[in-house]
Amino acid sequence: MADMQHAHEIENGADTPKARAIIRATLRNVSSRNLSLTLFTQKIRNEYQHSQDTMGIPSRAIFSQAFHYSAFAISSLFSASLQHYFASKWILVISTLLFAVYHLGFFYINSYYFYFSQVLMGFAYSLYNNGEGAYLAEHSSRRTIESNTGIETAVGHSSMFVGGIVLFLIFYLIPQGTTQAASHYRSFSEDQIQAIYGMFFAISLLAIITFALLPKKQYSSSIASNSPRIIPTFKTNMKNLGKAFIHPNMILLSFTFLYMGFLVSFFLGIYPTTLSFTASLVKDVYIVALYSMFVGLAELSGGVFIRPMIKKIVNYKLHVVMIVHVITVVAAMTLFQLSIPERSTIEPNDGSSLWLTPNRVLACVIGYLIGMGDFTLTMARVIICQVAVPANRNEVFSLTRIYQCISSCIVLFLSSYMTVTCWTTVMMVGMVIGVTTFLIVVWRTSPANVVSPKYITPQLKSSPSTKAICSTIQTA
Numbered sequence: 001m002a003d004m005q006h007a008h009e010i011e012n013g014a015d016t017p018k019a020r021a022i023i024r025a026t027l028r029n030v031s032s033r034n035l036s037l038t039l040f041t042q043k044i045r046n047e048y049q050h051s052q053d054t055m056g057i058p059s060r061a062i063f064s065q066a067f068h069y070s071a072f073a074i075s076s077l078f079s080a081s082l083q084h085y086f087a088s089k090w091i092l093v094i095s096t097l098l099f100a101v102y103h104l105g106f107f108y109i110n111s112y113y114f115y116f117s118q119v120l121m122g123f124a125y126s127l128y129n130n131g132e133g134a135y136l137a138e139h140s141s142r143r144t145i146e147s148n149t150g151i152e153t154a155v156g157h158s159s160m161f162v163g164g165i166v167l168f169l170i171f172y173l174i175p176q177g178t179t180q181a182a183s184h185y186r187s188f189s190e191d192q193i194q195a196i197y198g199m200f201f202a203i204s205l206l207a208i209i210t211f212a213l214l215p216k217k218q219y220s221s222s223i224a225s226n227s228p229r230i231i232p233t234f235k236t237n238m239k240n241l242g243k244a245f246i247h248p249n250m251i252l253l254s255f256t257f258l259y260m261g262f263l264v265s266f267f268l269g270i271y272p273t274t275l276s277f278t279a280s281l282v283k284d285v286y287i288v289a290l291y292s293m294f295v296g297l298a299e300l301s302g303g304v305f306i307r308p309m310i311k312k313i314v315n316y317k318l319h320v321v322m323i324v325h326v327i328t329v330v331a332a333m334t335l336f337q338l339s340i341p342e343r344s345t346i347e348p349n350d351g352s353s354l355w356l357t358p359n360r361v362l363a364c365v366i367g368y369l370i371g372m373g374d375f376t377l378t379m380a381r382v383i384i385c386q387v388a389v390p391a392n393r394n395e396v397f398s399l400t401r402i403y404q405c406i407s408s409c410i411v412l413f414l415s416s417y418m419t420v421t422c423w424t425t426v427m428m429v430g431m432v433i434g435v436t437t438f439l440i441v442v443w444r445t446s447p448a449n450v451v452s453p454k455y456i457t458p459q460l461k462s463s464p465s466t467k468a469i470c471s472t473i474q475t476a
Helices: 002-011 018-051 060-076 079-084 088-107 111-138 145-156 159-173 178-182 190-212 234-246 248-277 287-312 317-339 360-387 390-417 420-445 464-475
Strands: none
Touching (some): 060 111, 060 390, 079 088, 088 111, 111 390, 159 190, 159 287, 234 248, 248 390, 287 317, 287 360, 317 360, 360 390, 360 420
């Protein structure tokens, strides 16, 4: 009977058909593009300003990032509880509205609004993170979570590709001023900054509309539907966050998420900065845009090649994803070490690289490799967060970003002292530890280890609903 019910749900689209998943991912792509473009350009600009500090005196870039990360970390403590009061699609709408307010401020900027908008960005990013995970859980079952996450990650992360095209066009249509052209490193003019954020504001308005049009229906076989919907008090929310924090799976995954923070900071801020601080590349005004395009191209191709590959694999799906991640990141960091002058992560210089001459082609290759590494790790993160601590899934998504925030703050204050070799060492050590702990959690949460006789009482065995759940898990 349970098998017939499960088959009926699949026939009526309850098990998240491929076509509907693609439609949802495409709609969400507009806002994902908005988010990634914002963070990409914000980090590059702040890295430029950060590196212009003299005599160790912090600049506005450091303070603004501190405001951003602090707001993000604090709001992550309670943003998960908002999902008990608002539908996930409306949480996404609210977060995108805050992004729009942030972008609008760059046309009439002042110090007060600048710092206030950084707080808005931190809060918006926290909301977006939780809304994204919740919406995916409401429209995916254990059988379809890997496939749907692959679609979502590939289409959503096409933002880097589109962002590269936008930057390329802006740099072409709005040439550098005399001051920027005479500089020893690549910088943005105010006209270029306003053009970039004007485009972000337009995309934000479109994203608000598309999010509002997202389908709201939660499928009966989804991961979220198997969790009780109880509106907790603030005290209960904090207890749930604490339970998730001390859960063995979350303790293990903390190393993975700290490493993820380093990886994101590296490919969004550190490496683009080295392209601008390397003397032989300073005249190539399009290199950052091309780098962004190839990062996005890797994210898109990940959905085309990685997703079909894991669908054909019966077991060890996440293991294969992480193997691809390790190969691409090791290759990218090797090229980074061999082609970038030692101090280009810290200051403009005309030093020589270790072996390879830095050029546009190498930047694009590194961009593609690191983009594939980001795709695989992001996809793996979304999947593991659904099953690592099922009873506190929303809190897990919040904690992932808190850990990333911590590692990003570390990068913020230490990047002025970290050379190329230092960065390579940190990334390699972080990858080994992060991937190892991730695979341990994958083993702990596999159906063969979770669904065992000791968890099934005699009363539950006779329950029709339990039979249906077990049938769904076995199908996965």
